Amino acid sequence: MSEEKKELSAEDKARLKAQFDLPWRQELRKSMPAKDRTKIQRQKMPERPADVRNADFLEVNQGLSAQAAQLEAKRCLDCPNSPCVLGCPVSIDIPSFVKLIEKGEFEAAARKLKETNSLPAICGRVCPQESQCEAVCTMKRASGVSVAIGNLERFAADYERERGKVVMPRLSPATGRKVAVVGAGPAGLTVAGDLAKAGHQVTVFEALHTAGGVLVYGIPEFRLPKRILKAEVEYLRRLGVELRLNFVVGRTATMEDLKAQGYEAFFVASGAGLPNFMKIPGENLVGVYSANEYLTRVNLMKAYDFPNYDTPMLVGRKVAVIGGGNVAMDSVRNAKRLGAEWAAIIYRRSAQEMPARAEEIHHAEEEGIEFHYLQAPTKFIGDESGRVQAMECLKMELGEPDASGRRRPVPMKGSEYVKEVDLVVMAIGQSPNPLIGQTTPGLKMGKWGNVDVDWKTMATSIPGVWAGGDIVRGGATVILAMGDARLAAAQMDQHLKSLGKKQG
Numbered sequence: 001m002s003e004e005k006k007e008l009s010a011e012d013k014a015r016l017k018a019q020f021d022l023p024w025r026q027e028l029r030k031s032m033p034a035k036d037r038t039k040i041q042r043q044k045m046p047e048r049p050a051d052v053r054n055a056d057f058l059e060v061n062q063g064l065s066a067q068a069a070q071l072e073a074k075r076c077l078d079c080p081n082s083p084c085v086l087g088c089p090v091s092i093d094i095p096s097f098v099k100l101i102e103k104g105e106f107e108a109a110a111r112k113l114k115e116t117n118s119l120p121a122i123c124g125r126v127c128p129q130e131s132q133c134e135a136v137c138t139m140k141r142a143s144g145v146s147v148a149i150g151n152l153e154r155f156a157a158d159y160e161r162e163r164g165k166v167v168m169p170r171l172s173p174a175t176g177r178k179v180a181v182v183g184a185g186p187a188g189l190t191v192a193g194d195l196a197k198a199g200h201q202v203t204v205f206e207a208l209h210t211a212g213g214v215l216v217y218g219i220p221e222f223r224l225p226k227r228i229l230k231a232e233v234e235y236l237r238r239l240g241v242e243l244r245l246n247f248v249v250g251r252t253a254t255m256e257d258l259k260a261q262g263y264e265a266f267f268v269a270s271g272a273g274l275p276n277f278m279k280i281p282g283e284n285l286v287g288v289y290s291a292n293e294y295l296t297r298v299n300l301m302k303a304y305d306f307p308n309y310d311t312p313m314l315v316g317r318k319v320a321v322i323g324g325g326n327v328a329m330d331s332v333r334n335a336k337r338l339g340a341e342w343a344a345i346i347y348r349r350s351a352q353e354m355p356a357r358a359e360e361i362h363h364a365e366e367e368g369i370e371f372h373y374l375q376a377p378t379k380f381i382g383d384e385s386g387r388v389q390a391m392e393c394l395k396m397e398l399g400e401p402d403a404s405g406r407r408r409p410v411p412m413k414g415s416e417y418v419k420e421v422d423l424v425v426m427a428i429g430q431s432p433n434p435l436i437g438q439t440t441p442g443l444k445m446g447k448w449g450n451v452d453v454d455w456k457t458m459a460t461s462i463p464g465v466w467a468g469g470d471i472v473r474g475g476a477t478v479i480l481a482m483g484d485a486r487l488a489a490a491q492m493d494q495h496l497k498s499l500g501k502k503q504g
């Protein structure tokens with residue numbers, strides 16, 4: 001799944017330059033010399049104490065105060081080349097929104113964010129800013145510590161939502177053209193928002209009974225409260241987007257059926273919801289879950305809120321989570337909150353190679369999660385009733401880098417050991433959902449079960465069908481899914497407008 005290297009478009013460059021030259025921005029820059037800005041400490045995100053939060057599901061991060069946000073915004077040097085914008089997959093005009101916060105114009109900052117990112121309260125919480133916009137921040141080069149761009153994004157979006165001052169954008173005149181979006185995750189919701197604003201009639205078809213994709217069934221309440229997602233979905237409804245829930249495209253109706261119903265452009269955003277397994281003995285024992293099922297039961301079906309919700313859920317005392325990504329962190333932190341005495345990450349490489357966000361690893365460590373590096377299970381052992389009671393693991397050492405660039409784990413002969421466990425969660429990756437490929441003749445698929453696209457346009461092999469997010473990339477990130485969606489939406493808009501306004 002190769003991808004085009006990102007560059008700012010000529011339009012983005014012109015937009016940033018025009019903002020940079022605005023008189024209020026010039027004045028603000030003059031109001032404090034850069035050397036004084038570098039002396040301001042990065043403002044810490046207030047967090048709930050680890051020994052309290054690891055027993056409940058309330059949000060861990062509490063958000064910056066207005067005063068802290070303004071101080072943090074002063075740390076931005078407002079540099080002319082704005083590398084942070086290039087580091088952002090949706091090219092948010094970061095310096096402009098940050099400087100609006102410095103000025104105290106918090107709602108204007110939120111509006112600025114929404115020009116390019118329809119889900120800022122979500123991105124401010126879950127994006128890996130440390131490896132994107134914050135990684136290339138000029139303040140990081142100047143002082144060693146980047147501007148807390150993600151925390152500021154969250155602050156502005158929360159400020160706007162909590163004060164009920166969400167301003168609806170002006171919609172383009174209705175074109176009468178019908179768009180079908182498959183899947184209501186971040187990619188599908190982003191396309192829906194952009195095309196509704198452009199005047200098209202958008203319907204999102206979602207297999208589950210609620211919208212949000214991984215944001216609702218995967219990422220836990222303590223990282224992303226569901227009320228925030230609900231507000232974002234409500235915003236889309238107010239833009240005129242229709243949501244058809246419990247609708248499995250490929251089963252309830254195929255894309256060809258929908259075309260016959262008058263849909264003229266399609267965006268496939270059905271994600272990567274198919275769990276991967278290791279294919280080792282004992283994976284089908286009772287008590288061995290895929291992370292997808294485990295998290296879906298806890299989050300979407302609210303097993304954590306027992307007895308208000310009576311979703312069946314095995315609660316382990318000794319829980320091993322296999323994997324080292326965000327999915328593994330969410331699973332293990334859930335297990336701890338559900339009452340595990342021992343909850344551990346079993347990861348086959350070392351801490352350095354672990355793909356989870358630094359903040360998630362740090363929070364998990366604080367909450368009492370154990371990390372066992374350089375080991376992997378070889379089999380799970382059941383009791384006479386078929387329930388998992390132990391796992392056999394093998395120790396690893398790191399060899400040469402593999403195709404991912406990370407050092408390959410090499411098993412150490414004779415290092416097997418057995419560990420008692422009563423619940424295991426497999427969090428070793430997800431693959432794209434196969435249904436759309438299987439039910440859409442002519443849709444070219446890649447070798448990993450992903451939909452093949454032209455990365456410059458996100459167009460698929462079928463004219464009038466675009467795709468983006470995890471169905472194209474495999475398990476990736478929210479902001480990359482949204483970046484694909486924005487690119488596709490611009491192309492789809494052009495295509496629909498080229499058809500002209502529909503009469504009647």
Ligand SMILES: Cc1cc2nc3c(=O)[nH]c(=O)nc-3n(C[C@H](O)[C@H](O)[C@H](O)COP(=O)(O)OP(=O)(O)OC[C@H]3O[C@@H](n4cnc5c(N)ncnc54)[C@H](O)[C@@H]3O)c2cc1C
Nearest residue numbers: 183185186187207213214218249270271469470476477478
């Ligand atoms: C537990 C977990 C934690 C994560 N944490 C982070 C994080 O902290 N930061 C980050 O950036 N990323 C994170 N990710 C990755 C991120 O959530 C995904 O990359 C992102 O959600 C992909 O968006 P998407 O819209 O492509 O797909 P999804 O979010 O998967 O949405 C796809 C939607 O399509 C629906 N669908 C599937 N098939 C059909 C069909 N045939 N008909 C109708 N609907 C269908 C699904 O039900 C789903 O609602 C995490 C992922 C997981 C699983």
